[in-house]
Amino acid sequence: MTILVIAEHDNAALKAATLNTVAAAHAIGKFVGGDIHVLVAGHHAQGAADAAAQVAGVAKVLLADAPQLAAGLAENVEATVLPLVRDAARHYTHIVAPATAYGKNIAPRIAAKLDVAQISDITAVDSADTFERPIYAGNAIAIVQSQDPVKVITVRTTGFDPVAAQGGSAAVEKLDAAADRGIAQFVSREVTKLDRPELTSATIIVSGGRGLGSGENYTKVLEPLADKLGAAMGASRAAVDAGYVPNDYQVGQTGKIVAPQLYVAV
Structure with missing residues (x-):
């Protein structure tokens, strides 16, 4: 059993949310005993892949580098992820992404294509198939069990302390990215720049x-x-x-x- 983490990054470096997501993958790994692989899907993203390789506890980094992945369009990332999940030799049982705008954009599409239920916004791992997530604006905690063969999960990053960004030495494996689906087009992005902490x-x-x-x-x-x-x-x-x-x-x-x-x- 292997856990696949979909990294959030800016092509040059990892976003902080990825470290919390890897922490959640570690918590799952305690029950399934599998390795943790990190997928970096982007363009000119070697820097982000190298950073992912340094993250503590990561066994392998998968780098899919192509122009159609530069903007992180859900359709193109999903098309790159699905062949990995369907490859029996890789045996991915859990696909984990941060519950950020990026992860919430991609994970539902992957779940739908796999015909499985998405488990959203988890804050704790009770077992390989059982997770805790807040409901009613955080006033109650639901315990959710999934019997799907592949669990597609988004992680509330505040629920898991980040793993160390240094200390790992994972190998980087380059993948062929899926062709551009052509059903969505990146137009523009306005990024707010703050002098204060995020x-x-x-x-x-x-x-x-x-x-x-x-x-x-x-x-x-x-x-x-x-x-x-x-x-x-x-x-x-x-x-x-x-x-x-x-x-x-x-x-x-x-x-x-x-x-x-x-x-x-x-």
């Missing part, structure tokens, strides 16, 4: 709500505090809906899932 991985967060009254007050009141604490800045849904800040700041059920050591709500 919300989902921040250890300290300063967050503002409706009571601040305006975007000007949000900036005036919260930025000095966040600067002092070295904190990320977040906001409630009400503050985002009111236009105080962009929606990337939103924390909560309809925003970003966070797990800081200190959360200051104003």
Whole structure:
């Protein structure tokens, strides 16, 4: 039995969520006893593959490098993953991806093509086929058991401490990428650049709500505090809906899932 982790990356380096996802794969591996392989699907992605090879506990890195994989379109990544899963010699029993925008885009398509149920947003592993996941906005925990031959899983990254980014020495195997499916086209991407820590991985967060009254007050009141604490800045849904800040700041059920050591709500 082997576990396949689909890495989130920017072609040059791994995203932090991948390390948490590998940690979840380790937790599954304690029950199935299999190796962990990491798939890096991208273009000019040797840097990300080399980084994945250094991750503690990874036995092999699979590098699929092609222009049609540059933007991470779900259709093309899925077409590259399916032959791997259907290869009996590889014997992948679990396909694991982070429950980020990237993972949530790809995993459902893989599950549908395999005709299996996706297990979403897991926070704990009880056995090889049994997992815990939050429901009702985190007010209850569901224990989910799957009898599907291949488990397709997304991981709530805040539920697992990241593995070490260094210490591994996995081999990198190059794969042929599937041809461009031609049913989706990448148009553009606007990336928000922040001088502060990213919300989902921040250890300290300063967050503002409706009571601040305006975007000007949000900036005036919260930025000095966040600067002092070295904190990320977040906001409630009400503050985002009111236009105080962009929606990337939103924390909560309809925003970003966070797990800081200190959360200051104003």
